[in-house]
Each structure stands twice: as structure tokens, then as C-alpha cells.
Amino acid sequence: MRVALDAMGGDRAPAVNLEGGADALRRYPSLTTLLVVGDEEILREEAPKHGLDLADPRVKLVHAPEVIGMSEPGAKTVRRKKQSSISVAMDLVKAGEADAFVSAGNTGACVAAAQLKLRLIPGIERAGIASGLPNEFGPCHLLDAGANPEAKPTHLLGYAIMGSAFAKGVYGVALPKVGIMSNGEEDEKGTAFTKQTFALIKEFVATGRAPFEFVGNVEGHDLFERQLDVCLCDGFTGNVVLKSCEATAKAMSKWLKQELLASPVRKLGAMIAKGAFVNLKERANAEAYGGSPLLGVNGVVIIAHGGSTATAMRNAIRAAVESVNHKVNDHIIEALEGISKMEGGES
């Protein structure tokens, strides 16, 4: 298994990328090759500082002299900077020299490069990022979490099919539950966009070809407390929701810490109950997810947070390894073929 790592993308690149990469090599034996993509001179200088051994036969440096900044316009910059770490790493996947792509860089650029170079899976109109949230019944994936801010209803139908194939293939959910993020659970709630999406998905379900159960409109609390595998939304809404959830979890952790340190007695209690806080952190930690798959392109593409730590980068690489092992795209293609066969049978 060969993973192409964009070593230059993210707010703390290349430090955390190199450290996360080194950690991934130690932990995941099935990662046979880590292609570290970026400015060779910089990487040769930085790698030893962050524990990455360039003499390791599993490590291969791939030179890419250009970097796409976090705030540059995605698609345009990808076309212009053909020697950027994102472009070069994606080219490795396209050429079959890598099995997966991992980046914490400019999301728009990663999505554009993936759609441009790897192309969309036939039958899919737009790629979407599936970000997992720690639902009590297993991960609930927000789809799309930011690849496609102004989506159309047909894009969300594609997300429903891909998201349920993902839940089935990776998490073994027999009939995944799919809902639409809305401002109320009643069928008539939402905007013109969510209402059109609701009608389209209902219509599709009525044909008997849906590989999922449609549970209708959902709200914030459903992300955590209700059995829900995929929460559909446009990329703007998904991104805003995901960041709001993460920000709340972070604020709660901070307040808890402040309160526990506010007096010697509380400090004592906190020390005794320490295990609880360690576990809570683990449970709420966005880093544990690390990277989110971009579903819909011909290849494994993992998008990590711009603010990723080394742990998050390592987990993003793990997500890449798991996506390859689970043959995520085969499940998506199979689901699409199943639907199209039924369609053929009907006509």
C-alpha cells in the first residue's frame, strides 16, 4: 500500500505532516511506501527534525517545488501551479504509483485536483467530503462537509448513494439510514433547496432502488443521539455545522479544564477521576477522525483539517490505508451498478 502525502499542505506544514507520517510508518505495517511530496530541499532539512528517517526504504521523497496557499482559489490555482505538492501527489495516484492521496492543504484545490485528474466515478455528478461525527450508534457522516458549497439536489442524491455504500462497505451497516440536515424534523421544514432534495430522494426511494432507508429531515441532536449513518447537506452547511460542532466540543473541554483547576479541592477530585477526562477527550476529539474521504472520484483521496496536528495527520494516513483496504470505491460502483440494473429491468 502506497500513500502519497502532501507534505506542504496545512497550517503547520511541513512539521506535523512529517511527524504524522513517521508515526504512521511505525504504526501501520501495511503502509509499505510513504511518498512524501513537497519541496525537496525543505523536506531534507525538516524531516530529521520531525522524526522522519529519509533513509527508511519505505519513505520516498517526491519533489514538488510549488505550494498552493490555504487561501488561494482552488480550481484556478491547481491549473496554474502544475508543480504544486497537491498536483504532484494527485498525479501519483492518477499514474497508479500511489494508492491514496492525503492532504491537509487547501480543500478547494484538493477537490479540484481530484476531480480534474482522477475524474468522477461514472454516474456521480459531484464529489463530496464525508466527515464522521461520533454518533452513539456508530459514526454519522456529514456529506458533504465542504467540497461543493453550492450543491444541487441531484448532487445530494449522489451523496446518499455514495454515503450509504460507504456505511455498508466500511462499517457493515446493512441498510444505512440517510437524512437531510434541516431547520426542523417535519417534512415541510427547510429551504427551497432542501425541499427539492427531499422530494427527489423520496421519489427515488419510491422506485424501490434505494440502497438506504430515508429518514427525512434531521436536526443537530440527530447527529449524536439518533441512529443515523449519513446526514446530507450542501458543502456550505456541512462545513459550517462540522466546525460549529468541533468549536463547541473544544469550548466545553476548555471550560471543564478551567473549572477543574479553579480550586485545590477540585484539582484533587480531577486527579482521582482523571481517566474520565482522558476518555472524554478521546471520544470528542476531532483528531481521532483525522481525515475525511472525498467520495465520488476514481481514487482514494483523504482531506485533513487545515489545522491538523501530527496526530491528526497520522490518523488521516490511517484513514487512507483503511479506505484502500475496504475498497470504498468498489462498494460505490457496485451500488451504482445495482441501481442502474434495476432501472434497466424496469424499462
Added chain:
Amino acid sequence: MRVALDAMGGDRAPAVNLEGGADALRRYPSLTTLLVVGDEEILREEAPKHGLDLADPRVKLVHAPEVIGMSEPGAKTVRRKKQSSISVAMDLVKAGEADAFVSAGNTGACVAAAQLKLRLIPGIERAGIASGLPNEFGPCHLLDAGANPEAKPTHLLGYAIMGSAFAKGVYGVALPKVGIMSNGEEDEKGTAFTKQTFALIKEFVATGRAPFEFVGNVEGHDLFERQLDVCLCDGFTGNVVLKSCEATAKAMSKWLKQELLASPVRKLGAMIAKGAFVNLKERANAEAYGGSPLLGVNGVVIIAHGGSTATAMRNAIRAAVESVNHKVNDHIIEALEGISKMEGGES
């Protein structure tokens, strides 16, 4: 001060409405009259069970035989059910018999009744709900949190003016900071809608008439960690963000409790540090805010959560009392007059 309370609205009505009302009467001496609006027969039977003394001279029962269900379409139902508790309570404010309206009922119906009966403040195109979040620098108000799901950029400009007048008048912020919720902090991030809003507000600020500082696009973490008084968004986004934040806080509290109860040692530690958890609950608790003002109508209208508890209802009544005391609408009207004078001086 006379508050008209919709006793029939909300998931747990009339129980929590009556209990919250009774509690408010005990706590807020400036609340001289509580107009309890709803089905008289039901309320006479239920009031004693929930601690509300109908013989109290401060309590006045107002009969309203109809109830608007939580999932009925707002505007349409308000026009049809003229004897609903929402309509009758709003009529009391319109007639000058009450100084404020409080409801945990159908939000769409409350907003429609308010706009229909009280009318918009001249210069304001659409009313918006301002929901406070516990930002470290003082409350950050999401505006709109759900009154107007499909807003136009000009509506958000109105929200910026109202929200900053609110922050100034109620919280004493000299020059409130206003941002736009987006999927990234860079100026060019967002959808066509947020970009148009960004341009419109920037243009307005350039005229020198803005009673606020525009900080550009903001993200989830800014709601809690950055000095920000007003976060502008359409009502769909605001509602979804608010509920996602609340759901995350609730999930975190639940996980913390589970972890603390997982072993006898942890239980002991938790008992010793108990004060920390009590304070954390207080800090993160959406109930503490209780009700959110609907800004932009000629009157004080407080919208509480459909899932409100008695504590939340009591706090919604407190929000009504405070809004009247702070003369929120006078501040909004003053801000609008200031802007229009400057406009006159320019031409």
C-alpha cells in the same frame, strides 16, 4: 411591566409554561402582570398542579380556545386560527395591554404573527431572531437563528444594524463587532449569497455610517473564542448552527457523566470536584438563555425553544423583562435614524 405568556406553545405545554411563569413571578418583582394566554378550562385545571396561583393579583388569565401545533405552517395558520394562544397573546401587545410576548410555540407562527400584527420597524425589511452563544468575551448573537430561512443580503444588512444596536444598548458594547458565518475566514470564501452579503456590508461600512465594526467572514470557533458580538447568517444556517452547538454540548455533558460514573474511583473524584460540573452545566446550558428576542418588529417578542423546560420558560420571561427595561427597540430606531441622517447629510 406586563408580559403576555403563550401558555399553550411548546413540546411540554402547558406544564412548563405555568411552572416557569410561577417561578418568574417569584423572582422578578418588576413583572407586575403575567397575562397567561390559552384555553381557560385547561389552564384552570393545570395551573394549581404546576404552582401557579390564579388568585394572585399579578396573574391574569386570558382565554384563547385555539392552539397552533408545532408543525403547522406558520403564516397560513396564524391567519386561520385567530383565536390561537399565539394570536391572542400578540394582540395584547398590539393593543398596548402587554409590554412583551413570550412563546415556546411554533416559531414560524410567532414570527408571522409578530410581523403581521406588530409590523416591522420602518427601515427594516425582515425580522430576525438573535440567539446568544456563550462567547468568552460576552454573548455572541447568531442573527438570524431561524425567523427567515431564505434571507436576502439586504436582510442581513438590517440584522447587522439591529444586532449591533442590541449589543450596544443591552450589553454596552461601544463598537460591536459583526461577522458573516462562512465556510472559511478568507474574504473570498462562501456561497453566492454570503459573498453578496459581504460586498453589501463592506460597501455600507465604506460610507462611514455603520454603527459597527465589520470583521468579515467568521467560522465556528469564532462563536466562542474571538471577540464577536453578532454573527450574521440566513435563518436556515443560523438554526442549524445553533442546534448543532446545543447538540454537541449536550452530547459532551452526557459522555462526561458516563465516564465519571464508569468506576467507583471516578465517582469519588467526581464527588470531590462536583462544583466544577455544576458550573460547567451552568456555562454551557442553553436554558440559561431561555429565550431569544425577535428583532425588527414594533414590540418585544421573545421566542423560546420548543423543547423548553420550566427553567427555560422562566428565563424567557426574564429576557422579556430585560428587553423592555433596556428599551431594545429604542436603540434600534435610534441607530436607523442616525444612519438615515448621515445619508441625508451626504446628498
